[in-house]
Amino acid sequence: MQSAARNRQLPELLAPAGDWECAKAAVENGADAIYFGLEKFNARMRANNFTVGDLPKLMEFLHRRGVKGYVTFNTLVFENELTDATEYLRSIIAAGVDAAIVQDIGICRLIRELSPDFPIHGSTQMTVTSAAGVEFARELGCNLVVLARECSIKEIEKIQSSFKGSVSSVQSGAPADMTLNTEHLPLPLEVFVHGALCVAYSGQCLTSESLGGRSANRGECAQACRMPYELVSDGQTVPLGDKRYLLSPQDLSGLEVLPELVRAGVASLKIEGRLKSPEYVANITRVYRQALDQIGHRDAVTPSKINKTSEPLSLCGKPEKYDLEMAFSRGLFTGWFGGIDNQKLVHARFGKKRGVFLGEVTRVAEDKVALKLVSALKPGDGVVFDAGTPDQDEEGGRVYQVTPRGTETWLGFGHGDVNFRRIQVGDKLWKTNDPELDKRLRQSFEGDKIRFQRPLQLEVHGLVGKPFTLIARDDDGHVAKLDSAVALVAAEKQPLSTERLREQLGRLGGTPFKLGELKNNLSGDVMLPVSELNRLRRDIVAELEKQRAAPKRWTLNRHRVAEPPRESNPATAEFPHLRGESELIVLVRNLAQLDAALQCGIHTIYCEFEDPKKYREAVTTFHTAFSCKVPGSPGSALPAIFVAPPRIFKSGEEWTLEQVRSCNADGYLVRNYEHLKFFAKDRRVGDFSLNVANHLTADYFKNRFSLERVTASYDLNVQQLDALLTGTPPAWFEITIHQHM
Numbered sequence: 001m002q003s004a005a006r007n008r009q010l011p012e013l014l015a016p017a018g019d020w021e022c023a024k025a026a027v028e029n030g031a032d033a034i035y036f037g038l039e040k041f042n043a044r045m046r047a048n049n050f051t052v053g054d055l056p057k058l059m060e061f062l063h064r065r066g067v068k069g070y071v072t073f074n075t076l077v078f079e080n081e082l083t084d085a086t087e088y089l090r091s092i093i094a095a096g097v098d099a100a101i102v103q104d105i106g107i108c109r110l111i112r113e114l115s116p117d118f119p120i121h122g123s124t125q126m127t128v129t130s131a132a133g134v135e136f137a138r139e140l141g142c143n144l145v146v147l148a149r150e151c152s153i154k155e156i157e158k159i160q161s162s163f164k165g166s167v168s169s170v171q172s173g174a175p176a177d178m179t180l181n182t183e184h185l186p187l188p189l190e191v192f193v194h195g196a197l198c199v200a201y202s203g204q205c206l207t208s209e210s211l212g213g214r215s216a217n218r219g220e221c222a223q224a225c226r227m228p229y230e231l232v233s234d235g236q237t238v239p240l241g242d243k244r245y246l247l248s249p250q251d252l253s254g255l256e257v258l259p260e261l262v263r264a265g266v267a268s269l270k271i272e273g274r275l276k277s278p279e280y281v282a283n284i285t286r287v288y289r290q291a292l293d294q295i296g297h298r299d300a301v302t303p304s305k306i307n308k309t310s311e312p313l314s315l316c317g318k319p320e321k322y323d324l325e326m327a328f329s330r331g332l333f334t335g336w337f338g339g340i341d342n343q344k345l346v347h348a349r350f351g352k353k354r355g356v357f358l359g360e361v362t363r364v365a366e367d368k369v370a371l372k373l374v375s376a377l378k379p380g381d382g383v384v385f386d387a388g389t390p391d392q393d394e395e396g397g398r399v400y401q402v403t404p405r406g407t408e409t410w411l412g413f414g415h416g417d418v419n420f421r422r423i424q425v426g427d428k429l430w431k432t433n434d435p436e437l438d439k440r441l442r443q444s445f446e447g448d449k450i451r452f453q454r455p456l457q458l459e460v461h462g463l464v465g466k467p468f469t470l471i472a473r474d475d476d477g478h479v480a481k482l483d484s485a486v487a488l489v490a491a492e493k494q495p496l497s498t499e500r501l502r503e504q505l506g507r508l509g510g511t512p513f514k515l516g517e518l519k520n521n522l523s524g525d526v527m528l529p530v531s532e533l534n535r536l537r538r539d540i541v542a543e544l545e546k547q548r549a550a551p552k553r554w555t556l557n558r559h560r561v562a563e564p565p566r567e568s569n570p571a572t573a574e575f576p577h578l579r580g581e582s583e584l585i586v587l588v589r590n591l592a593q594l595d596a597a598l599q600c601g602i603h604t605i606y607c608e609f610e611d612p613k614k615y616r617e618a619v620t621t622f623h624t625a626f627s628c629k630v631p632g633s634p635g636s637a638l639p640a641i642f643v644a645p646p647r648i649f650k651s652g653e654e655w656t657l658e659q660v661r662s663c664n665a666d667g668y669l670v671r672n673y674e675h676l677k678f679f680a681k682d683r684r685v686g687d688f689s690l691n692v693a694n695h696l697t698a699d700y701f702k703n704r705f706s707l708e709r710v711t712a713s714y715d716l717n718v719q720q721l722d723a724l725l726t727g728t729p730p731a732w733f734e735i736t737i738h739q740h741m
Contacts, residue, residue: 010296011261012268014070014190015285018275019048021445023058025282026067028445028452030289033068035101037274038092041085042072042219052088055095056551064549065512066454066476068098072274074123076217076693076715077104079723086110093118096551102126103203103217105140106696112141118554119143124192125203125217127672127689129155130651131162131186136673138187140700144267146190148201150336151650153257156189156264158651188267193254194284194324195272197335199225199247199346201648204689206714210741215715217691225249226351228391240348242388248351250331250344253324256316257337258291276328279441283327286444291315322375325356326434350390356431358383362408364423368401370408371429377402377409382433385423395422396432455516456544458505460496462488463523468532470505472540474513480543482536488526495525504533511541512548585734587644594618598625606669606685608644612656615643615663640666640683647689649674667708676705686710688736693720695728702732709734714741 015026017034026034036058037049050058055071062069071092077085085107092100093115100118102108103125111120122128122137122145129148137145147156163186198205198216205216207224214220228244230237240246252272254261261269269292271284294315316324324332330353333344356375363370377383377399384396401412444451459471468484494500498520506515586597587606591614597605598621607618622641643665645657649672657678660668667683670676670690686692686701688711701710711734712721725733 010292011266012068013285013288013292014268014270015281016195016271016274016276017281018273019050019278020058021278022274022276022281023062025278025441025445026285027062027065028450029282029285030452031067031285033070033098033268034062035070035072035270035274037072037219038088041075041077041081041088052091052095055091055097059096059098059551060549063096063551064545065450065452066474066548070099070101070121071097072123073100073107074103074125075219076215076691076713077107078716078720079694079727080720082106082110082694082696086114089114090556093554093556096553098552099143101146102142104691104693104697105700106694106698108140108142109696109700114557115555116557118556121190122146122187123203124148127201127203127648129201129672130649130674131159132649132677133673134159134163134187134189136676142187144188144190146192146268146270149192149197149252150201150648151191152339153260153264153337154339155651156191156261156266159189160186160265162186162651189265190268190270191254191261191266192252192272193258193261193269193288194252196330197249197252197345199249203691204647206741209715217713217715228351243348245348245351245390246346248330248348249335249346250333251329252335253316253332254334254337255287255291255320255324257334258288258315259295261337262292262295273328278445279438280327282441282444283323283437287320287323291320322356323437326431326437328353329355349388350386352390353432354384354386354430355433358429358431361385361423361425361427361429364420364425365410367420368410368412369420369423369429370405370410372407373409375431377411377431378436380435381431382435383411384430384432385418386428386430387422387424395419450510450512453508453512453514456508456513456541457517457519458501458515459519459521460501461521462526464488464490464526468522468526468528468536470536470540472544474544474548476548478544478547480540480547482540482543484528484532484536486529486532488522488528491525491527494527496520496522496527501533504530505537507534507537508541512545513541587739588618590614591618591621594621598622603639604642605640606642606644607665608669612643612645612660612663615660615665618643619663619665642667642669642683642685644669644687645671645675647671647687654678670705670707680705683708685734688712688714691715694724698724698728698732711736 012032013030014033014035015031017023017026017036023034023036039049039051042049059069089111098119099121100111101121101123102111103123108120111118120142122142124146126137127148128134128137128145129151134145200207203217208222209215211224212222214222225247229246231240231246232238269288271288273280330351331347335345358377359371359374361369361371379399379402381399382396383399384394386394395418397413397417399411400414403410454475457473461469465487468488469481471479471481473479498518501520502515502518505518508514583604584602585604585606586602587608588594588597589608594605594607605622607615609615619641626639643660643663645660645668667685668675668679669687670679670684671687672689684707686707686709690701690710691713692698692701692710693713693715698710701707709732712724714736716724721735
């Protein structure tokens with residue numbers, strides 16, 4: 001497969017790889033980078049995954065092909081796992097991996113202690129939804145941020161534009177001979193462009209943990225959102241018919257909004273699917289590679305200059321839509337890119353792969369069915385009959401005969417493959433498998449043949465009596481220079497014209513390269529033996545491959561990582577977890593619960609109301625009950641009422657925080673990065689949504705942002721919580737002892 005030269009300003013195309021075959025499928029179909037997990041600490045523990053021992057060979061393969069490799073380290077890491085995590089990270093950095101994708105705040109800090117220059121990509125599990133989150137990640141040491149999937153294109157543009165003023169001021173104030181200080185620049189942004197969507201914000205879902213003890217923050221999600229549910233309203237069960245999959249979003253497909261994402265300045269487009277097959281990886285990667293190249297060909301400018309008024313690109317025609325649906329589809333939708341549209345996001349009919357819709361059954365005979373086909377079907381394709389009960393066994397199989405009769409098409413199946421008594425008129429039919437497509441996809445990556453090539457820029461110099469000089473550059477900045485072993489001579493018949501040079505030097509079959517731009521700087525009509533041109537071509541390609549395959553050398557500090565902070569108090573030596581008297585804090589969700597808590601003598605109360613307008617009344621009620629004239633100060637024994645802003649903040653919602661602050665509470669629950677910034681001058685306690693699972697994270701939130709306390713993650717069991725409290729001052733923490741997750 002050949003790819004046309006593409007603008008380097010286009011976003012990186014990042015593909016998933018659950019194993020070696022998936023990695024090859026991504027590379028041969030045009031991925032600029034892949035992401036993959038190891039045996040531990042990644043959010044897809046059900047994938048085959050690679051091992052630490054695979055890293056040197058894998059990174060050499062990727063780099064030879066001009067592809068980057070990112071390790072997913074995107075789970076919470078518990079206190080008793082930090083030693084193992086440190087050794088894992090040392091191996092990852094030493095192997096020359098291009099970056100680690102990280103969720104845990106403490107792991108970001110740990111990486112920076114191990115290496116000042118190893119790239120960190122903030123995972124979508126960090127729940128970054130605003131400019132404050134991007135700035136938080138930059139200060140933490142991240143080099144790129146994967147935004148939450150729930151961000152629309154308009155919100156992405158707002159995040160980008162929020163940094164323009166600071167960037168221009170830095171640029172205008174810098175002396176002409178000074179390099180721009182990148183500490184003041186926004187981080188590159190990455191977004192998911194295709195694949196499965198979660199019904200909950202990444203990093204904030206506790207459904208699987210609550211129902212089955214399998215944490216999504218630990219790569220063990222049980223996919224509770226893909227199950228059927230009942231709907232109960234005011235005590236009455238609501239009839240749902242065939243729409244019982246109330247929490248199962250359709251799959252994301254951003255193909256039709258790709259030009260808008262490029263215009264928004266997104267740096268990387270991520271395809272979900274480390275649990276998917278290599279055919280899936282090949283299919284989706286190829287479709288998006290071709291679409292990006294089409295954008296690059298038309299515009300050939302930086303994203304900010306792409307013509308918004310030009311004719312729309314046909315990126316999602318019938319062939320592309322068919323390929324995407326056959327790869328894996330619960331239905332395809334643009335997700336949140338266009339804003340919130342819940343009815344389109346969740347159709348609620350099923351939560352598993354369907355494929356391409358073929359039509360509805362119009363007639364059922366003894367051994368065949370008829371329907372009006374709305375998509376192509378051929379013998380050998382696999383189908384499934386959809387009666388609206390996907391949680392039960394469904395009829396389906398391979399189609400043997402496809403016979404058009406008038407406006408209908410009759411389908412025949414193998415003997416005994418389908419129980420026609422279970423099929424009803426009106427049942428929907430889906431194509432779930434296309435063997436011919438699968439064969440073509442496998443042919444795109446099977447074996448050792450190089451199919452996808454990247455541009456090689458060549459430059460030649462020389463004159464009569466001097467060597468022929470060949471300079472080669474790849475898109476990653478590698479440069480090689482070679483001189484001919486014999487001098488150039490005057491040409492009598494066939495001089496080395498640009499056309500002849502392109503023909504001879506462009507013979508790059510079997511290499512990772514194809515000829516891009518060729519600059520001919522030869523003086524006069526000169527010639528060189530063809531055998532020497534061929535040698536130069538082979539040797540310069542070998543030199544570039546050698547340079548590309550060399551492992552990246554990141555700085556790796558050998559000193560030990562700092563020990564967790566400890567408190568020394570001889571009076572509590574017998575009970576190391578006890579630091580003074582513990583306090584019971586009650587969180588209430590309405591005014592009636594507030595009154596009940598006050599009657600029980602609770603002195604510290606947290607409010608989390610659905611309507612923040614009622615916070616003012618709650619604060620007044622509380623202060624009246626205790627005759628508080630002055631709100632409690634940090635560390636004081638005075639009664640105090642804290643209120644909670646909404647757990648998620650999106651660009652443009654500053655008014656919600658202003659509304660919360662207007663109640664004049666004694667303090668505020670900090671639940672995201674925007675709250676850290678907005679309530680910086682107020683009393684603050686870190687809520688469970690900050691995902692504090694180890695002392696490195698606790699220390700960062702507690703001391704970097706001067707929080708009074710932080711809440712331990714709900715993902716911790718009693719042994720893990722004990723390890724955290726043993727390794728960190730217990731007075732830093734609040735522990736939730738009762739709550740419906």
